[in-house]
Amino acid sequence: MSLRDVTVEVGGHMALSNVTFDVEPGTLMGVVGPNGAGKSTLFNAIAGLLPVRQGKVTLHGAGQGTGALAYVPQRESVNWRLPVTVMDVVLMGRCCRRGWYRRPGKRDREIVNACLGRVGLWDYRSALMTELSGGQRQRVFVGRALAQEASVLLLDEAFSGVDVAAQEVLVGVLQTLRDEGRIVLLATHDLTNLTGRFDQVLCLNRHVCACGPPNQVFTSEVMEQLYGGHGVRLTMDGDR
Amino acid sequence: MVRALIGAILVGVMCPLVGAYAVTRNLAFIGDALAHAVLPGMVLGFIVGINPAIVAVPTGVCVAVLVRTVSRRAGLSSDTAIGILFATMFALGLVMLSTSKTITVDIEDLLLGQILAITPTGIYVSLGITVMVVLGLFAFHHWLVFTSFDPLGAQVVGKRASVADYAFLVMLALVIVTGIQAAGIVLVMAMLVIPAATAYLLVRRFVSIMMTAAALGTAAAVTGLYLSYYFNLPAGPAMTLVASGVFVLVVSFKRRAPV
Numbered sequence: 001m002s003l004r005d006v007t008v009e010v011g012g013h014m015a016l017s018n019v020t021f022d023v024e025p026g027t028l029m030g031v032v033g034p035n036g037a038g039k040s041t042l043f044n045a046i047a048g049l050l051p052v053r054q055g056k057v058t059l060h061g062a063g064q065g066t067g068a069l070a071y072v073p074q075r076e077s078v079n080w081r082l083p084v085t086v087m088d089v090v091l092m093g094r095c096c097r098r099g100w101y102r103r104p105g106k107r108d109r110e111i112v113n114a115c116l117g118r119v120g121l122w123d124y125r126s127a128l129m130t131e132l133s134g135g136q137r138q139r140v141f142v143g144r145a146l147a148q149e150a151s152v153l154l155l156d157e158a159f160s161g162v163d164v165a166a167q168e169v170l171v172g173v174l175q176t177l178r179d180e181g182r183i184v185l186l187a188t189h190d191l192t193n194l195t196g197r198f199d200q201v202l203c204l205n206r207h208v209c210a211c212g213p214p215n216q217v218f219t220s221e222v223m224e225q226l227y228g229g230h231g232v233r234l235t236m237d238g239d240r
Numbered sequence: 241m242v243r244a245l246i247g248a249i250l251v252g253v254m255c256p257l258v259g260a261y262a263v264t265r266n267l268a269f270i271g272d273a274l275a276h277a278v279l280p281g282m283v284l285g286f287i288v289g290i291n292p293a294i295v296a297v298p299t300g301v302c303v304a305v306l307v308r309t310v311s312r313r314a315g316l317s318s319d320t321a322i323g324i325l326f327a328t329m330f331a332l333g334l335v336m337l338s339t340s341k342t343i344t345v346d347i348e349d350l351l352l353g354q355i356l357a358i359t360p361t362g363i364y365v366s367l368g369i370t371v372m373v374v375l376g377l378f379a380f381h382h383w384l385v386f387t388s389f390d391p392l393g394a395q396v397v398g399k400r401a402s403v404a405d406y407a408f409l410v411m412l413a414l415v416i417v418t419g420i421q422a423a424g425i426v427l428v429m430a431m432l433v434i435p436a437a438t439a440y441l442l443v444r445r446f447v448s449i450m451m452t453a454a455a456l457g458t459a460a461a462v463t464g465l466y467l468s469y470y471f472n473l474p475a476g477p478a479m480t481l482v483a484s485g486v487f488v489l490v491v492s493f494k495r496r497a498p499v
Binding site for chain 2 (some may be wrong): 047048049070072073078079081082083085091095111128141148
């Protein structure tokens with residue numbers, strides 16, 4: 001996947017400016033930055049939900065809207081009032097893999113059952129989504145992406161409202177997907193434990209401040225670009 | 241009376257099936273707005289001398305699409321855009337109704353429904369629309385559930401999500417126009433929303449909600465019709481009061497955990 005000079009405007013304001021980076025297959029990338037840095041805008045542009053004013057998004061081997069890309073939205077974007085079960089949600093991943101009028105067939109059920117097992121939620125298959133914890137809900141969405149046979153996964157604020165133990169379980173599942181050659185991008189505010197979790201980190205504040213291995217990107221200059229004076233203090237605390 | 245009974249059953253099945261989506265997608269208000277906004281289409285149908293549904297359904301779909309356009313272009317909330325369009329279209333319908341010299345239909349019949357006066361053609365149209373809606377819901381079910389639950393995720397997966405959304409608006413308009421005949425403009429919202437809201441309290445899963453809502457809607461429509469017949473009440477309000485009574489009874493004993 002590659003982005004070249006991608007510029008996106010939202011409501012007449014520049015939300016992203018000249019964003020350029022590449023992601024190789026088999027990469028788990030964290031996207032970090034302050035509120036309003038354009039993390040969700042970046043995901044929306046990659047997913048084709050927002051028009052790109054300038055530049056190009058290339059998903060090698062898969063176009064937007066073909067089912068090869070799966071999007072896990074922020075918690076607020078989901079309509080939790082609709083009472084669907086874990087199985088129902090993972091089955092949604094098979095929608096794009098069959099015709100309009102086809103009901104889910106035996107093969108669809110087999111795939112969904114396997115995906116539920118892989119994300120460790122087989123025992124919860126009949127539970128309503130509202131009965132699950134934040135971490136479990138995120139794993140259901142990952143299961144849906146697996147059922148969709150997506151090669152690129154975008155997870156927006158996946159750690160929001162998820163405790164540390166559940167975050168580790170989620171990261172474990174995502175690392176398995178990475179090992180199978182998938183590209184996984186996860187937007188997060190959480191700057192702790194990035195080294196153990198991600199192969200690459202993209203530091204974003206309307207433009208790319210840095211992109212690379214987590215133990216190399218967080219220089220004091222990058223932290224200042226991301227968080228201003230607060231960023232410098234964070235770096236100094238880290239050095240101490 | 242037999243025709244009215246068949247009409248009531250059709251409306252009792254069709255409105256809650258679509259209403260289950262409207263309630264869980266937070267579209268109950270747009271249902272009410274569409275019921276008012278199709279008035280100019282219905283009046284035009286009467287003026288031209290064709291079945292009002294033929295003009296009213298496209299009018300309803302146009303209004304539903306316009307809600308999105310006005311809301312985006314003016315930067316207003318959907319609620320405000322719905323308020324503007326619903327009032328404008330309803331006013332237009334009333335003006336058309338009062339200035340037309342050829343229309344014999346009474347405004348009260350449109351507002352409160354006149355199921356006892358349903359014609360054989362009206363029954364065939366209702367039956368046809370019910371079959372279309374049921375088939376449409378069956379065909380689009382999985383995509384509709386997907387777009388209702390996670391609109392962004394569905395949109396990323398493919399264009400079918402938008403097609404399903406527009407198909408839903410068409411079905412909503414169809415159901416409302418047909419429902420107006422039984423329950424009237426003011427009360428069609430009741431048949432759309434109340435049985436679905438009652439079912440939402442009674443059963444857990446979405447498909448079960450749809451089925452239970454259809455059963456409750458049919459029971460309310462038939463009971464309301466018989467009450468109106470024996471006690472000389474207007475049919476639309478009688479059906480609504482039966483449906484509301486069941487809802488009040490259920491909500492007194494059952495509650496659903498907040499989301």
